[in-house]
């Protein structure tokens with residue numbers, strides 16, 4: 700993604716990986732095969748890989764530089780994490796080098812914000828040092844939505860290994876280091892950077908709104924995973940906690956932003972990532988910014 704200037708703020712991507720991730724029928728369990736087929740023409744090859752017959756997803760973080768703060772939004776899969784999924788398990792990535800290419804070190808990050816606490820959004824929160832998980836960003840305040848934190852805290856306490864590992868190695872060490880703040884889901888991180896509740900994909904999922912000098916953007920986390928969910932907002936993913944709630948939240952979001960100037964920044968959209976939602980005769984579409 701090309702860097703963006705929005706008012707007196709800038710937005711840059713820190714890419715971890717782009718991968719052919721899931722077959723469309725698995726990713727969108729409620730979508731009919733013939734309805735998926737109608738989108739194949741525009742999806743290949745950037746958003747769908749015909750060879751593997753899988754949808755292509757990006758994994759990236761965003762850095763927002765406000766006049767006061769460097770804010771990191773979502774922290775990808777991370778390194779050295781034991782995970783039940785091979786594509787996330789004990790990985791090494793060029794992510795840290797990509798952060799440094801932007802002229803930033805871990806010490807420069809003032810705030811880390813996770814839209815939700817799934818494994819591919821909290822990974823770089825921590826790093827393995829001398830056998831212990833420690834916060835990667837030593838000077839950062841990590842901001843977690845209170846509802847989301849307590850949901851996963853409870854899951855972890857109940858011994859749900861699938862997610863418990865993630866909470867234990869990527870969230871809890873930050874809390875134990877005294878670097879986490881639990882906030883309401885409409886919290887203002889900095890002037891013009893405000894959370895908004897968007898439950899469904901996870902119980903306490905939030906998006907992050909940016910407004911500066913008349914420009915606006917929304918960091919949508921996993922409100923949407925793939926650009927096909929703009930014309931088909933009713934398609935929730937197999938990763939969603941409550942498919943119906945997720946569909947309702949996403950449909951309202953697409954309606955609200957269709958034919959507005961607001962830049963949409965979805966973590967997992969491949970290609971140029973950033974774009975606007977534009978209305979059509981029948982359905983809205985995602986119009987990517989020029990590369």
Ligand SMILES: [Zn+2]
Pocket residue numbers: 815817820900921938
């Ligand atoms: Zn997620």
